[in-house]
Amino acid sequence: MRVRRAQLRDLARIVEIEGLCFPQETAFPAGMFAYLIRYSVALVACGPGGRVVGFVMGYTSGNVGAVYTLDVHPFSRRKGVGLALLQEIETRLQHLGAEAIRLEAALENPEAVRLYRRAGYRERELVRNYYGRGKDAVRMWKSLA
Numbered sequence: 001m002r003v004r005r006a007q008l009r010d011l012a013r014i015v016e017i018e019g020l021c022f023p024q025e026t027a028f029p030a031g032m033f034a035y036l037i038r039y040s041v042a043l044v045a046c047g048p049g050g051r052v053v054g055f056v057m058g059y060t061s062g063n064v065g066a067v068y069t070l071d072v073h074p075f076s077r078r079k080g081v082g083l084a085l086l087q088e089i090e091t092r093l094q095h096l097g098a099e100a101i102r103l104e105a106a107l108e109n110p111e112a113v114r115l116y117r118r119a120g121y122r123e124r125e126l127v128r129n130y131y132g133r134g135k136d137a138v139r140m141w142k143s144l145a
Helices: 008-021 030-039 081-095 110-118
Strands: 002-005 041-046 052-061 064-072 100-106 122-127 137-143
Touching: 002 081, 008 030, 008 041, 008 052, 008 064, 030 052, 041 081, 052 081, 064 081, 081 110, 100 110, 110 137
Parallel strands: 064 100
Antiparallel strands: 002 041, 041 052, 052 064, 100 137, 122 137
């Protein structure tokens, strides 16, 4: 597996994976991903043959980094893809000045919460209705210091 910077040619595959990971009402639209590819830290994980199997996107603001989204194709889960993407974006955000990183995870997605805990993130607060009415998230933080 190789992690590299996302490019606009990856857009269709990113949108496809997003559709497999999130319901239509909460999935990011293609236009948002095109913007993020251009203006954020946007990375893709490529499997055999160079096919994109996951992606992560984030940014820094001052000394804080944030992960917008991390998606892994269902067939590529539990193979280290998510962790590799998370570690690479942490490194890149740290080089941009981030001393801590925050992200949100759906409470109804315990696998994601477990992944983030394994990577050193800790729950700080509950965010009600983050993913829509009745769909709460937990905001998690990790210090990079």
